[in-house]
Amino acid sequence: MQSLRFVGRHNVVHRYQRLLLYSTTTTTTTTTATTTTSSSSTSTHHCFADYLVDTLGFSHQQALSVSTKLSKRKKVNDSHFLDNATSVVNLFKIHGFDETHLRKIVSKEPGLLNSNAESTLIPKFNFFKEQGFSGSDLIRVNSKNPSILRYGVDSSILPAFRILRQVMGCHSYVITVFSKPRARYIFTSVKNLLPNVALLRSYGIPIELIRKHLLMKPGSYIHNPRVFKDVTMRVEDKLGITRDSMMFLYGIELICGFSEENLLSKCRIFKSFGWTQSEIQTFMTKNLSCFKLSEQHIQKKLDFLMNELQLKPAYLTSRTSFFTLSLEKRVVARHKLMLILKEKGLLNEKVSFYTAIKLSEPSFLKREVDTLISQDESDSWLLAGGKCIDQHDNATSVVNLFKTYGFDETHLRKIVSKEPGLLNSDAELTLIPKFNFFKEQGFSGSDIIRVISKNPTILKYGVDSSISPAFRILRQVMGCDDYVIRVLLNLGLRAVCTSVKNLLPNVALLRSYGIPIELIRKHLLRMPAHYMQNPQVFEDVTMRVEDKVGITRTSPVFLYGINLICGFSEESILSKCRIFESFGWTQSEIQTFMMKNANCFTHSNERIKKRLDFLMNDLQLEPAYLTSLFCFFTCSLEKRILPRHKILFILKEKGLLNKVPSLYGAIQLSEPHFLTRLVLPFQEVHEVYAKHTGCSLKMLSQGSVVISS
Helix, strand or coil, X not given: CHHHCCCCCHHHHHHHHHHHHHCCCCCCCHHHHHHHHHHHHHHHHHHHHHHXXXXXXXXXXXXXXXXXXXXXXXXXXXXXXXXXXXXXXXXXXXXXXXXXXXXXXXXXXXXXXXXXXXXXXXXXXXXXXXXXXXXXXXXXXXXXXXXXXXXXXXXXXXXXXXXXXXXXXXXXXXXXXXXXXCCCHHHHHHHHXXXXXXXXXXXXXXXXXXXXXXXXXXXXXXXXXXXXXXXXXXXXXXXXXCCCCCCHHHHHHHHHHCCHHHHHHHHHHHHHCCCCHHHHHHHHHHCHHHHHCCHHHHHHHHHHHXXXXXXXXXXXXXXXXXXXXCHHHHHHHHHHHHHHHHHCCCCCCCCCHHHHHHCCHHHHHHHHHHHHHCCCCCCCEEEECCEEEEHHHHHHHHHHHHHHCCCCHHHHHHHHHHCHHHHHXXXXXXXXXXXXXXXXCCCCHXXXXXXXXXXXXXHHCCHHHHHHHHHHHHHHXXXXXXXXXXXXXXXXXXXXXXXXXXXXXXXXXXXXXXXXXXXXXXXXXXXHHHHCCCHHHHHHHHHHHHHHHCCCCCCCCHHHHHHHHHHCCHHHHHHHHHHHHHCCCCXXXXXXXXXXXXXXXXXXXXXXXXXXXXXXHHCCCCHHHHCCCCHHHHCCHHHHHHHHHHHHXXXXXXXXXXXXXXXXXXXXXXXXXXXXXXXXXXXXXXXXXXXXXXXXXXHHHHCCCCCCC
């Protein structure tokens, strides 16, 4: 343990030990002994407080508070205490904790300074690492909930981790739950989670929705199962919210988080503003989150809405956004702006105040910009980020700059609609350097127009801080500028700048699985967001592709499995499986099919049902036949399968061919080959082909159809 000892500020150690030595002197008289004991205690507190100030940067007041708290339970005047505390502090620092983290930890759990670093703390840090926690995860969890380190690995932490992993299904979700304030209750009550989640699932509540609420309020779902079941009944009986309502889980959190008296007192506030019991009940079933607000907050909102705006309860009960949006930053601010517009005669009377507050900030700004720009007034102005700017000076400069780079009015309308705040940009200092950067990267004029028109948010980011690093990573992975542009058009630079750092480790992981870089690039062009997730989340996704979907890393459809897991909830995938089951497929047949054609499960339920109906009811094909013939599910039903089926039917019925190919063989043919072999030689099928492809009968009869692959 010598290596863990604190080697700096050793004078603090000696001063602390010296004070301990001389603070224990006693005298023979009772009075003197009492005084000395008191002096000893005070001196001990002060010298330990000095240690906290010098070592961890505590304020003197905070240090005294921690010292007093600790001395009630531990012998801080023990000569070995300081050495142990220093070993503990150094262990935390080795794992990346800084003084800010350590102050939080020691303030919440000062007793940890008395822990045995080697036998108590190191095994716990090692456990978290073995479970895939990164250094930052370890710091985040233990800074938020240092009480975790008081529990045993085998007796508490490991069982809790297993249950949470089973329920949450994702490593990052487990970390989020562990990071919640007062997470220590997890270790004492997590065993209740499985039966409580099972109860909610029996009510038909999707697991993804349950997980979403567990991330927000895990404490509400780990009560004793009998208590929890009683809570669900009270949500229905007291709040009037049924199990199939989207508000049911919010009802559980409300009942668990607030006493009946607290909820009744909030109801009394509504009654003081003239609401009837029936109106309160109706409102509660639609907007439970309002009852989580403080009584003062509720009173303030009702006072503005009902006294100043003269709105009635019957109107407010169905307009929940009045209570979920910020009163000061959204409701009052937009009310004042609309009053100004009304005074200037610029307000469109068809736009209600409620519609105005529900608009997102960009949409709201855009509507006001359109309202004001359409007026030919010398004092016209627009709001951008809450500041009034002169429209004719800055905005005109920005517009002219765009035009010099080839943007026309159609492009500019798209850009201003999405990012009206760009009209307030400094053309020379902010925009020109970004245009120059794109040109230096080899972007043509049309490339710049395409990228910025699609994602004008790119111009809000700094070149050196965001755009250039994102480009370097994308170019390193994608290999050519054309691919970089396509990713930007697909995803947008806003998402790229915030998440592109994850791309390199995620691609490295896929390469370690033996997946070719060209195949990875192909999928990045289609679904780039799926490959820019947090690396731990992404690795968890790859494991779920193998465990849940049954697709191995060596399979050519492994990346389709990643797209499926990232793009759809577990409930959505299960609902698609149920469609196959309704057509008589067994679980084994569905699993085999999914392993070969995961992409089919990214289609809509309606599309899957329509395809199965044709293949199995019209064509009488069996699941055992379809599981290995995935082209039936990748080709267009309307544009390829149906027309080719009709053409083959005519050829067979009229005996035009000695041997008519199978439908599966026919749909695999490219369009030119199908046309040459099975359409052009037979005038009898020209009409059917023309109907489905749009070419003329004359072209078919003359054999002059342009054949292209």
